[in-house]
Amino acid sequence: MGAVAVAVVATGIITALICWMLKLKKLTALVDRFPGPRYFPIIGNIPYFKKDPTEFFEQTIGTAYAYNNPRIFRIWMFWYPFFVVSGAEEAEVLLSSTKHINKGMEYRMLHPWMGLGLLTRFVLNVMSILNSYQIIIFFHIVHIFSDAFKWRPRRKLLTPSFHYDILKDFIEVFNQQSKIMLKKLSDNLDISNEGFNMYQYITLCALDIICETAMGRHVNAQKNSDSDYVRAIYKLNRIIHERQKKPHLWPNIIFRLFGKGKEQEECLKILHSFTWKVIQERREEVKQLGGWAKVLDRQMTDFEMTSQKRRLAFLDLLLQIAEQGKLTDQDIREEVDTFMFEGHDTTSAGMNWALHLLGCNPAIQAKVHEELDSIFSDDDRDATFEDVKNMTYLECCLKEALRLFPSVPLFARFINEDFDIGGLTIPSGSEVIVSPYGVHRDPRHWPDPEIFDPDRFLPKNANGRHPFAYLPFSAGSRNCIGQRFALMEEKVVVSWILRYFEVTSVQRRDQIFPKAELIIRPTETILIKLKRRQPLSFA
Numbered sequence: 019m020g021a022v023a024v025a026v027v028a029t030g031i032i033t034a035l036i037c038w039m040l041k042l043k044k045l046t047a048l049v050d051r052f053p054g055p056r057y058f059p060i061i062g063n064i065p066y067f068k069k070d071p072t073e074f075f076e077q078t079i080g081t082a083y084a085y086n087n088p089r090i091f092r093i094w095m096f097w098y099p100f101f102v103v104s105g106a107e108e109a110e111v112l113l114s115s116t117k118h119i120n121k122g123m124e125y126r127m128l129h130p131w132m133g134l135g136l137l138t139r140f141v142l143n144v145m146s147i148l149n150s151y152q153i154i155i156f157f158h159i160v161h162i163f164s165d166a167f168k169w170r171p172r173r174k175l176l177t178p179s180f181h182y183d184i185l186k187d188f189i190e191v192f193n194q195q196s197k198i199m200l201k202k203l204s205d206n207l208d209i210s211n212e213g214f215n216m217y218q219y220i221t222l223c224a225l226d227i228i229c230e231t232a233m234g235r236h237v238n239a240q241k242n243s244d245s246d247y248v249r250a251i252y253k254l255n256r257i258i259h260e261r262q263k264k265p266h267l268w269p270n271i272i273f274r275l276f277g278k279g280k281e282q283e284e285c286l287k288i289l290h291s292f293t294w295k296v297i298q299e300r301r302e303e304v305k306q307l308g309g310w311a312k313v314l315d316r317q318m319t320d321f322e323m324t325s326q327k328r329r330l331a332f333l334d335l336l337l338q339i340a341e342q343g344k345l346t347d348q349d350i351r352e353e354v355d356t357f358m359f360e361g362h363d364t365t366s367a368g369m370n371w372a373l374h375l376l377g378c379n380p381a382i383q384a385k386v387h388e389e390l391d392s393i394f395s396d397d398d399r400d401a402t403f404e405d406v407k408n409m410t411y412l413e414c415c416l417k418e419a420l421r422l423f424p425s426v427p428l429f430a431r432f433i434n435e436d437f438d439i440g441g442l443t444i445p446s447g448s449e450v451i452v453s454p455y456g457v458h459r460d461p462r463h464w465p466d467p468e469i470f471d472p473d474r475f476l477p478k479n480a481n482g483r484h485p486f487a488y489l490p491f492s493a494g495s496r497n498c499i500g501q502r503f504a505l506m507e508e509k510v511v512v513s514w515i516l517r518y519f520e521v522t523s524v525q526r527r528d529q530i531f532p533k534a535e536l537i538i539r540p541t542e543t544i545l546i547k548l549k550r551r552q553p554l555s556f557a
């Protein structure tokens with residue numbers, strides 16, 4: 019290479035470096051107007067972060083409390099800025115926006131399992147990406163550019179699938195699987211004298227529910243927790259949790275070189291193969307029956323003859339949409355797998371925390387027992403849709419449990435263009451993280467926020483509360499599409515437990531602490547004691 023060529027290349031590199039430094043200087047000036055902990059040049063706040071997930075979670079929440087006017091603070095990871103929001107007013111600005119709806123990079127670890135379903139899909143502003151000065155944003159393009167513009171139409175297509183008229187059909191599944199769980203609890207009641215892990219029963223029940231409602235298939239997790247599919251789901255969750263804690267494993271090219279990367283591939287092969295098999299089998303069944311028109315006619319005929327309506331699983335609704343040419347098989351697989359994740363672990367965690375809190379507060383639990391007794395007396399009948407609507411105080415308890423321990427620890431949004439929040443400007447190319455755990459403890463909206471008080475959700479107390487002060491299912495256009503399903507499932511399952519048992523928590527509330535992984539889990543296993551209220555006549 020000649021001297022002239024070397025000079026040209028060197029000049030280009032120097033010019034690019036100067037431009038990048040000028041942009042970084044401008045970025046720093048904007049970002050540092052926000053409060054936040056001290057940081058180091060180049061590496062930012064990385065040395066500040068605790069490695070232990072429990073300590074990191076406590077550290078983040080503690081930092082949020084330190085900066086409360088506005089309730090937002092900034093942190094730097096290298097030259098990439100993050101903003102953490104813990105106030106309702108500040109969260110509203112972000113979550114109500116129709117522009118800033120792109121999910122953050124934290125969701126990338128779910129892509130191998132769920133692809134680009136509603137949970138992980140992005141809607142990118144390409145020009146913002148191309149003009150961004152953060153090199154790390156390149157990963158957004160790598161992972162989601164090909165499907166960048168599908169989220170809005172996908173959401174519009176799927177929303178009718180979660181209408182109450184469809185969800186009502188799933189109550190039968192909730193009842194059936196809850197009774198299987200109660201039978202197992204009753205058979206093992208003697209182990210509860212010292213306290214036992216209720217979560218392992220709840221989570222298998224929730225897995226059976228989601229498999230049947232999402233795919234129309236029985237995996238019998240409660241009867242066979244050692245099946246390949248069940249083991250693969252739990253193993254994959256553990257792998258993702260572990261990977262979150264280790265930044266050196268975040269790049270896929272590196273992660274695949276390690277043993278956990280290979281184990282993940284094995285789990286994904288099992289899970290995806292099962293989903294593909296179910297899709298093909300159901301499509302063939304419909305074909306053999308003469309198409310969807312015949313299937314629906316047969317459904318109505320069965321209902322007229324037996325008063326038993328055959329349920330359409332979530333998969334059936336997706337297959338009908340696919341016949342209109344609006345979804346591919348890949349799209350169907352992604353959405354079913356997304357529903358499997360969102361509808362299983364999150365609801366299990368919510369019920370686990372709720373039972374712990376009720377077990378720590380016997381007077382509140384007694385009110386729930388009174389409500390359930392007024393609905394069912396000593397009848398062992400299944401819960402109906404009307405019964406579920408009448409479980410108003412139980413609903414308050416479940417909502418209050420989700421306030422104290424929201425299943426999802428954060429909602430992350432990638433910022434496409436500059437926007438103002440709290441009187442300051444968040445620059446394009448940044449990422450904003452909303453902490454529902456922090457928002458739910460904002461004393462402006464929640465007096466004595468650490469107290470478990472279901473009365474907060476009685477209509478007389480809830481009316482007039484800031485609409486973004488309660489975010490267990492996020493809010494705005496990208497809120498959880500399955501929140502009605504989740505709350506209905508929790509009400510049915512927990513009501514079955516409390517109809518037949520009195521729950522006592524072995525640990526005090528101040529002995530159990532949360533840790534943030536994919537969902538908010540307890541640091542220690544929650545131990546529960548059960549005392550029978552009435553015998554199981556259906557056992």
